[in-house]
Each structure stands twice: as C-alpha cells, then as structure tokens.
Amino acid sequence: MSKKLKLGLFGLGSVGQGFYELLDQSKSPNLEIKKIVIKNPTKTRTIESSIFSTTPTDILDDLEIDIVVELIDDAAVALEILKQSLQRRKPVVTANKKMLAENLEEIFWLQKKYNTPVLYEGAVCGSIPIIRNLEMHYAYDALESFEGIFNGSTNYILTKMIDEKMSYEGALGQAQKLGFAESDPTLDVKGYDARYKLAISIAHAFGCFVKPSNILGIGIDKLSAYDIRFAKQQGCTIKLIAKAQKIGNKVFGIVAPTLIPLENPLANIKNEFNGLTLIGASTGLQMLTGKGAGSLPTGLVVLSDVASLASGFKYPYPKTTDDNSVAFEKDALINVYISSITSGVIRITDFEEFTGGYQGQGAHFMKGWISIKKLLEWIDRKDLSVLLTGDSYFRVYEPKKAHEFSLA
Numbered sequence: 001m002s003k004k005l006k007l008g009l010f011g012l013g014s015v016g017q018g019f020y021e022l023l024d025q026s027k028s029p030n031l032e033i034k035k036i037v038i039k040n041p042t043k044t045r046t047i048e049s050s051i052f053s054t055t056p057t058d059i060l061d062d063l064e065i066d067i068v069v070e071l072i073d074d075a076a077v078a079l080e081i082l083k084q085s086l087q088r089r090k091p092v093v094t095a096n097k098k099m100l101a102e103n104l105e106e107i108f109w110l111q112k113k114y115n116t117p118v119l120y121e122g123a124v125c126g127s128i129p130i131i132r133n134l135e136m137h138y139a140y141d142a143l144e145s146f147e148g149i150f151n152g153s154t155n156y157i158l159t160k161m162i163d164e165k166m167s168y169e170g171a172l173g174q175a176q177k178l179g180f181a182e183s184d185p186t187l188d189v190k191g192y193d194a195r196y197k198l199a200i201s202i203a204h205a206f207g208c209f210v211k212p213s214n215i216l217g218i219g220i221d222k223l224s225a226y227d228i229r230f231a232k233q234q235g236c237t238i239k240l241i242a243k244a245q246k247i248g249n250k251v252f253g254i255v256a257p258t259l260i261p262l263e264n265p266l267a268n269i270k271n272e273f274n275g276l277t278l279i280g281a282s283t284g285l286q287m288l289t290g291k292g293a294g295s296l297p298t299g300l301v302v303l304s305d306v307a308s309l310a311s312g313f314k315y316p317y318p319k320t321t322d323d324n325s326v327a328f329e330k331d332a333l334i335n336v337y338i339s340s341i342t343s344g345v346i347r348i349t350d351f352e353e354f355t356g357g358y359q360g361q362g363a364h365f366m367k368g369w370i371s372i373k374k375l376l377e378w379i380d381r382k383d384l385s386v387l388l389t390g391d392s393y394f395r396v397y398e399p400k401k402a403h404e405f406s407l408a
C-alpha cells in the first residue's frame with residue numbers, strides 16, 4: 001500500500017462505530033476516513049463534527065475518496081449508494097445482507113461492468129470468515145453441502161429455552177434486553193435474516209444466484225414444549241439451521257428449526273454464537289465458528305475488507321458461470337418431524353414417504369419425507385410445528401406418479 005487511501009463512510013451505528021474505533025486504534029498510516037454521511041444531524045456523537053454530512057454526494061462526488069464503506073440500515077438507500085459508487089469507479093465495502101441477498105446477481109454484473117469490486121464479508125455471520133473461505137479456500141473443491149447457525153438472536157433464544165427451560169417469550173425478552181434481538185424481532189425469529197445469509201453463501205459456495213424469497217424459511221416462533229421434550233428424548237437439541245446442498249447441477253436450500261444430535265459439533269454452538277460445517281469432496285467435514293454479529297466483531301471484518309481492497313483483492317467468484325448451468329431448485333424432499341396440538345391436521349398422504357407417527361403428551365407427531373411445496377402450504381398455521389431431522393439432506397423431488405398400468 002503506497003498511497004494513503006481516503007474512505008467515505010455511510011452510517012455510524014453499531015457496525016460503523018466499531019469500524020471507526022478499530023481504524024482509529026490501528027493508527028494506520030495508509031487509511032483515513034475523510035467524510036461520514038449519517039441520517040440524523042442532531043444526534044449526539046463523540047466524534048468531531050466537521051467530518052459529518054447528511055449529503056451522500058459529499059462522499060460520492062469527492063474525487064479524493066477512494067473507497068466507500070456502506071454501513072447503513074436501509075437496504076434500498078444502500079443499493080443506491082452502491083450503484084452510484086460503482087458508476088464512479090469507487091470500490092465498496094458493505095455489510096448489508098438484505099440489500100446484497102436481494103440484488104446479488106445484479107451486483108455481480110455491476111462489478112464486471114464497472115470493473116470495480118464490492119466486498120461484504122460482514123454480511124454473513126459477522127466475524128466468521130465465510131465468504132473469503134468459500135471464494136479462496138474452497139475455490140477448487142467440489143463442495144457438497146454446508147449447514148450452519150447463521151443467526152445469533154435465535155440461537156440465544158433456543159439455548160435459553162432448551163438448556164435453561166425458559167419460555168419463548170422470556171428468552172426473547174432477555175435477548176432484546178442484551179441487544180442480541182431487535183425490538184421487532186420478526187426478521188430473526190421467522191428466519192428472514194438467516195435466509196439472506198444463506199442466499200449470499202449459496203452464490204459463493206455453488207456459483208448460483210437465488211433470491212431469498214425463493215428459499216423456504218421456517219422460524220422458531222412456533223416451537224412448543226412438546227418439540228423440546230421430543231428433541232431431548234431423541235438425544236438432540238434444536239437449532240435454527242440454514243443449509244444448502246448441491247446434487248448434480250441443482251442446488252437446494254432451506255432455513256428451519258432442526259433436530260441436531262448432541263454429538264454434532266453444531267450442538268455445542270450456544271447463545272449468540274454462530275457456526276457452520278461444510279462438507280467438501282476433498283476436505284470432508286470442516287467447521288467455522290465465532291461471533292456472528294456485534295459492533296467490534298463486524299467492524300473488524302469491515303476493516304479487513306477495506307485493507308483487502310487496498311491491496312487489490314476482489315472476489316473471483318470462481319464457481320459462477322455465464323451460462324447459469326448450476327441453478328437453484330425451490331422444491332425438494334426433506335425429512336421432517338411435524339407436531340400439532342390438533343388431531344387430523346397432518347395426514348399420512350401429505351408425505352411422500354411416511355416413516356412413523358404417534359399421539360402422546362397432548363400432541364400428534366408425524367415423521368417422514370415431505371416436499372418443500374407442501375410445507376409452504378402450512379407456513380402460516382399456528383397449530384403446526386416443523387422440525388427437520390438433522391441427519392439427512394435433500395432428495396430431488398419427483399412427485400408421486402399416478403399408478404401406471406397397461407391394458408395390453
């Protein structure tokens with residue numbers, strides 16, 4: 001790094017503040033924040049005021065600013081900032097998972113069009129280097145699958161419910177008090193946040209783009225005491241798992257509460273921590289774990305992305321092909337356990353392969369292989385809860401054929 005690089009920072013919230021502090025402490029002779037654009041000019045700040053602006057062009061049109069660091073909480077505005085930065089050939093670092101997940105294919109092409117990179121390690125599981133590993137370490141490995149705990153708030157809530165027998169409401173309240181969950185926790189508990197991270201990871205793991213809305217996301221908000229008791233009886237815990245698998249040229253993915261056997265390494269990822277296991281053709285099973293969010297953990301990966309840009313790094317997207325030969329497939333068969341407090345809601349015929357069911361402890365249980373499409377029909381039902389069985393992956397869905405017969 002020869003020349004001192006000047007940075008324009010959008011947003012000084014939790015992540016922006018962490019990034020600012022870490023850069024300040026590093027006393028880097030090579031990186032300097034020239035301008036910070038925020039939304040609310042009257043907010044009390046600890047940093048000297050002349051650096052602030054509420055006008056985006058103060059960064060975008062400043063020819064001295066080399067890199068844009070986008071850390072705001074508004075996905076639509078963030079996308080506009082990203083586009084305008086690339087048009088001006090300014091590389092971008094962002095942690096905005098919603099914006100990235102919903103627009104990743106377009107962002108991939110914009111980087112090519114303007115020959116200007118975007119790095120976004122902070123968008124997937126905070127401090128854990130997932131995207132960089134998928135891009136570099138696994139670039140030449142035929143990755144088969146990965147699964148992980150991609151959301152710290154829900155992992156914290158599940159840990160408290162299962163290990164400390166807290167109620168869902170009590171655990172959620174505690175997560176909110178500690179700042180792990182938002183005051184509106186819908187994004188976390190209904191699995192949206194994990195879906196954003198899964199969509200981004202799928203692009204880097206398998207080279208295909210998928211909109212998060214095409215991934216089935218089942219949250220943790222319908223889990224019952226029966227489910228937790230059932231999990232314990234099976235020698236399992238429950239985690240909100242985001243998982244994906246490649247079969248031939250098809251990629252499958254889902255976010256759902258999952259029965260995880262206690263001997264699975266993901267069972268020991270507790271509280272707000274995140275973790276991921278990957279199965280590669282050459283590597284077998286490998287694991288990454290760490291803090292999935294927070295001011296300093298995420299601020300650090302943002303700083304690391306800035307330093308990487310400064311030394312000329314960009315994502316090579318080694319698995320992405322121009323002909324979209326690998327594609328995401330919405331439907332698949334998955335192995336589930338479904339419980340309901342009402343009888344007659346789930347029928348054996350709902351399953352492609354029914355493997356068992358019983359009534360007990362005040363609930364009805366059914367197990368077997370079912371299509372994602374079928375599960376989608378039940379997504380808004382409050383009296384049903386779905387758990388994936390943790391020891392299985394996806395099967396390609398070939399709908400039951402009508403009984404074939406010949407008159408000849």
Ligand SMILES: NC(=O)c1ccc[n+]([C@@H]2O[C@H](COP(=O)([O-])OP(=O)(O)OC[C@H]3O[C@@H](n4cnc5c(N)ncnc54)[C@H](OP(=O)(O)O)[C@@H]3O)[C@@H](O)[C@H]2O)c1
Pocket residue numbers: 010011012013014015016037038039040041043071072073074077095096097098122123126292293294295298
């Ligand atoms: N928090 C985490 O642990 C974490 C982890 C990974 C990724 N992320 C992602 O990082 C991003 C930032 O998250 P955060 O938790 O730091 O958010 P936050 O604490 O809510 O802060 C948001 C910041 O964005 C600024 N802002 C909002 N709209 C703006 C606009 N139109 N123009 C300029 N500034 C604007 C706000 O300005 P004011 O200060 O004036 O209000 C504030 O400084 C989000 O995309 C989030 O998903 C967060």
